[in-house]
Amino acid sequence: MKRYPIQIFIAAAGLLLATGCGPPPPEPTVVEIPGYEALQEQFTGRDMSPLRGRRIVLDPGHGGFFKGAVGQNGLTEAEVNLGVALYLRGLLEWTGAQVYMTRTADYDFLTATDSTLVSDLAFRSSFSDSLQPDVFLSLHHNSVASLDRTVNETQTYYPLGSDGASLDLARAIHRHLVINLEIYPAKILPGNFHVLRNATVPAVLGEPAMISNPVIEGRLKQASSQRLEAEAYFLGLLDYFSQGSPTWSGARLDTVYVAPDGPATRVSWTFFSEDSLRSSGPGPDPGTFDLKLDGRQVPFHVTGQGHIVNWYPSEANLDLPALLELRGRNLVGRATPIRRTRLMPVPPRHVKLHLMPEHPHGDAMMAIRWSVAGNAPLAKGSLVFSSDLALPLESGTSGVALLPLPAGIPSEVSFHPGSGEDSILNCDIHTTELPAPWQWRMLLAGDGSTGGPWSLRTWLPDSLPAGLAAQTVPMIPYEPG
Ligand SMILES: [Zn+2]
Known part of the structure; x- marks a missing residue:
């Protein structure tokens, strides 16, 4: 739908002074606020296959406790960011891309023990880091303190000091934001925002318009504008992936x-x-x-x-x-x-244990992954957990084992070398307890006996707490053994 530009009459003061017998009032100065008119590019006829199978993390900025920038008429950045992200997810999934959202509703990532903005942002970074997607895209809208109603700008940020794939991505996205939103000025800028600084994949943070501008705020409130913005991002991502992803x-x-x-x-x-x-x-x-x-x-x-x-x-x-x-x-x-x-x-010889406690049926079992590394590693020996629990290591320098541990997670485990010439080593212990509702579960092969081959997987029970979508559950980066 064609929307006519909203006009602002700045010369209102002049009109107030004008009287029937004075000089004629000056012509009002008309200031048009461009932006969000209509999509300027065509969708049809494009080859969408470059997006198929791409793994894309969308991060709608803010949410829950954090509203982000708030417009003069009360529109919050958090809700607009989410609206754009949901449209963009729909478009991307239509082409066969795999989309992961840091949030799909109005919530934050604060915990009972940590209510800082940093922990909310850290969740978004670790979520993306654990998925290692092809790209990370954080969706925002900027604001300025100035009450100047003419201020508006498109800004596309890439991580400060990262002039490779992130800058390529920023350029591709920026080009289509500018063509389709028609907002000027428009700038590509290096940014030192938390989610960019901590990104381990090509990353961009978009601020396509100023929500602090009341005219823009009025447009951002409309679904058609959020969809238009999503379409511009979509065309930018398509452009980026059309040139390969080496x-x-x-x-x-x-x-x-x-x-x-x-x-x-x-x-x-x-x-x-x-x-x-x-x-x-x-x-x-x-x-x-x-x-x-x-x-x-x-x-x-x-x-x-x-x-x-x-x-x-x-x-x-x-x-x-x-x-x-x-x-x-x-x-x-x-x-x-x-x-x-x-x-x-090469470090001196050491033994590393990765402990993964799980409690599926009340029996406390624990999976361990162990490795002996460093100068002249000796695998033969035993891991001693307590006076009555020792695990002999017969061969190789790494392995996995499943142990019954009724006494809970040990804080100290020692390695007793098989040959008498070496001294006892304390093990480096890394424990990964999953946040509820995730659990570790063993997937057993063969007849299901614990002696057979098995692997350990994160497991999500069927019933999730209300308001928690499967994609938003924290994932623990798995530390390779
Ligand atoms: Zn923001």
Whole structure:
């Protein structure tokens, strides 16, 4: 529906002074507040397949206790952000994208023991981090304290100092916000907001308009404007993914242990043009590859027809611990997410336990994942939990086991080496208790006896507390053994 621009008469004071016998009143100054007229681009005829299967986290800013910016007539940013996000989710899911929302209703992420804004924001970051989506998009609307009714602006933020994939994403989204919302001025800006600073995937925070402007507030209240904004974001995401989504092999952050006097090691990464859902994408541009060791460029070797980057710690002056950052772009200029690798000195031998208590039927059982690492690891020995409970470790340097633990979670476990020449080690214990209503559950293979192969999964009981949607339940980042 075509909406006519609202006109504001600023020269009202002049009109008040005018009388029947005075000079004619001055022409009123008409100020139009552009924005949210109608979608300027076409949806039909576009190839939507680049969005299929993409994993996208949408973060409608604020909610619950936190209303965000509030318009002069009472419209809250939290409700507009959510409205836009719900429209955008619908559009994205229509193309086959997988959408995860940090919230789907009006609530916050405060707990009984922590009621700070930081904890609300930290939830959003860890939610996204645990999912490792293709992109993270936080939806907001800005405000200014000024009562100047002409102030309005589109702002698209990317994480400060992150000029790769996040900036590509910001540019793609910004282009379509500007074309379709028609708000000026419009700026792409680096931002140091919590959710951007802590993002571990390409991330953007959008502030398409000022809710503090009463004209804009009136438009944002309408579903048609929220839908229009969602459509602009949608076209931006489609644009972004249409140019491929190159990545490096492996997790986006991992750790490599380097023994300065040990055998020569090689660290290598493979460039993937596209994810497994798409057969091909634009290939690598090795001329854009960039490897930094603690911020300074270091030489590397490219093989595999430009797809493999190798780096040898022995070729560098290493001062451990150190951080490697690998960047690159594909042939059409789309950046990979930054691939980070921590370099750590090989630690002295230690035993790491990951304890996962579960209480499915009243019997206290606990799964443990154990690993023996460090210089000359010795796997043979036993883990001693208490005077009457010891777990012999016969082979390998890592494993999993299931133990009955009627006395609860132990705070101290020791490793007794099998050969007498080594001393007893205290274990590093990491415990992951899931927040209610999540539980650990064992999935047993074969005849269901606990002696058979089994795996541990997070388990969500069927009945959730009112107001809690499955997607909004906190997820614990799983620490690999
Ligand atoms: Zn906000």
